[in-house]
Amino acid sequence: MPGLSGRMSTVIKAKISKLLDRAEDPSETLEYSYQKQIELLQNVKKGIADVVTSKKRLQLQEQKLRDQVVKLDTQARQALAAGNEELARTALERKNVAQTELQSLDSQVAQLEQQQEQMTASEQKLRTKIEQFRSKKEVIKAQYSAAEAQVRISEAATGVGEEMADVGLAMQRALDKTENMKARADAVQELEAAGTFEDLTSLTPGEDDIDRQLKQLSSTSEVDAELAKMKAELGTGSAPVGELGAGTPSAGAGAEQTQQQSPGQAS
Amino acid sequence: MIVRIATEGQYELGDAQQASLNELDNEAVAACDADDEQRFKRTFSSLIEFVRKGKPVGDDDLRPSDVILPPADVSLDEAKADFNGEGLIPG
Numbered sequence: 001m002p003g004l005s006g007r008m009s010t011v012i013k014a015k016i017s018k019l020l021d022r023a024e025d026p027s028e029t030l031e032y033s034y035q036k037q038i039e040l041l042q043n044v045k046k047g048i049a050d051v052v053t054s055k056k057r058l059q060l061q062e063q064k065l066r067d068q069v070v071k072l073d074t075q076a077r078q079a080l081a082a083g084n085e086e087l088a089r090t091a092l093e094r095k096n097v098a099q100t101e102l103q104s105l106d107s108q109v110a111q112l113e114q115q116q117e118q119m120t121a122s123e124q125k126l127r128t129k130i131e132q133f134r135s136k137k138e139v140i141k142a143q144y145s146a147a148e149a150q151v152r153i154s155e156a157a158t159g160v161g162e163e164m165a166d167v168g169l170a171m172q173r174a175l176d177k178t179e180n181m182k183a184r185a186d187a188v189q190e191l192e193a194a195g196t197f198e199d200l201t202s203l204t205p206g207e208d209d210i211d212r213q214l215k216q217l218s219s220t221s222e223v224d225a226e227l228a229k230m231k232a233e234l235g236t237g238s239a240p241v242g243e244l245g246a247g248t249p250s251a252g253a254g255a256e257q258t259q260q261q262s263p264g265q266a267s
Numbered sequence: 268m269i270v271r272i273a274t275e276g277q278y279e280l281g282d283a284q285q286a287s288l289n290e291l292d293n294e295a296v297a298a299c300d301a302d303d304e305q306r307f308k309r310t311f312s313s314l315i316e317f318v319r320k321g322k323p324v325g326d327d328d329l330r331p332s333d334v335i336l337p338p339a340d341v342s343l344d345e346a347k348a349d350f351n352g353e354g355l356i357p358g
Contacts, residue, residue: 118274125276128326136329159329162271166335170274173338 037130040164044123047171048116054178055112058105061189065102069095080230088230092223101191108181115174122167133160270318271332272339278321288334291317299346307343315339 076091133156140152268285271277280288291314298306318336337346 122274125326129329132327132329155331156329159331162331162335166271166273169338173274 034130034134037126037133037160037164040167041123041126041130044119044126044167044171047175048119048123051112051116051119051174051178054181055109055116058109058112058181062102062105062109065098065105068098069102072098076227077230077234080227080234085227089223089227092226092230096223096226097191104184108184111177112181115177119171119174122170126163126167129160129163133157268333269324269330270321271335272315272318273335274338277324277328277330277332278318279324280318280321284317284321287317288314299343302343302347304343307346311337311341311346312339 072091072095076088076095079085079088079091136156137153140149140156143149144152268282269277269279270288291310294310295307295314298310314336324330
């Protein structure tokens with residue numbers, strides 16, 4: 001059969017015959033393929049464990065990024081309340097980068113979740129086929145002549161072999177995707193190590209590279225919009241200095257300090 | 268006939284459906300050969316949907332498939348590399 005299905009069938013069938021082709025007599029085929037089936041089941045379990053590990057790692061990174069987003073937002077507000085708009089902008093740019101990463105991590109975790117479900121379902125299906133094969137081979141041996149049994153057992157072994165090849169393919173694809181995500185997670189970790197999401201106390205003039213990355217990654221208009229919103233919330237801009245930041249923690253703390261300083265200066 | 272969607276499962280289709288299956292398959296191949304991602308996604312999804320309308324084969328059924336389709340989420344590049352390239356299938 002030509003076409004995609006024809007090509008795919010050829011690939012899978014070649015795999016199956018490779019899988020089964022070492023054994024020539026039916027009992028050997030049985031034993032060999034049964035042994036292979038058990039091995040594959042163990043590999044599938046290991047594959048699922050790999051996916052779960054990657055998922056947990058990504059979830060841990062997500063949590064760290066969430067914390068950073070909150071922290072950077074607070075820092076931007078504090079910087080703005082203190083009248084340092086440039087610092088507030090930098091904090092918001094970093095927040096923007098962290099949020100973008102967070103969104104991408106979210107979708108990756110969802111993908112891994114889906115892979116885990118799919119692999120668990122594959123494992124269940126393969127397990128059922130293997131059980132079926134094990135009981136069927138005994139029935140076939142008991143019911144048929146040696147020659148007929150060989151034909152029937154080969155057919156059943158081919159059916160199970162196809163399932164095995166398919167589960168093998170599903171696992172390969174799932175693990176490939178997981179590998180890609182690991183690479184991506186590593187890249188995020190490098191950004192973290194470079195201080196991209198760090199708080200602003202670590203900002204030094206030497207971090208030109210990060211600044212450049214920030215400019216590339218973050219959307220300036222988003223940052224501008226957020227900065228404007230924050231300004232409005234804080235009542236800065238055209239508002240008189242006396243009303244600035246009324247009710248915000250940092251402005252309150254500043255007022256207290258002024259009050260505390262006055263008696264000190266007086267005495 | 269039994270058709271497998273790789274990494275998904277097997278479906279049983281009637282003999283009458285084979286012509287339609289072939290037609291949909293040829294459309295997907297044409298899109299693949301034309302290197303047209305949009306068209307490939309559209310035609311290949313139609314092929315997959317068509318097969319999914321068949322009767323699912325039970326987990327305890329050991330019959331091999333007559334035809335095996337690539338996974339539903341196969342990309343054009345994968346389709347080209349895996350099923351069209353020189354590597355896996357000569358000729």
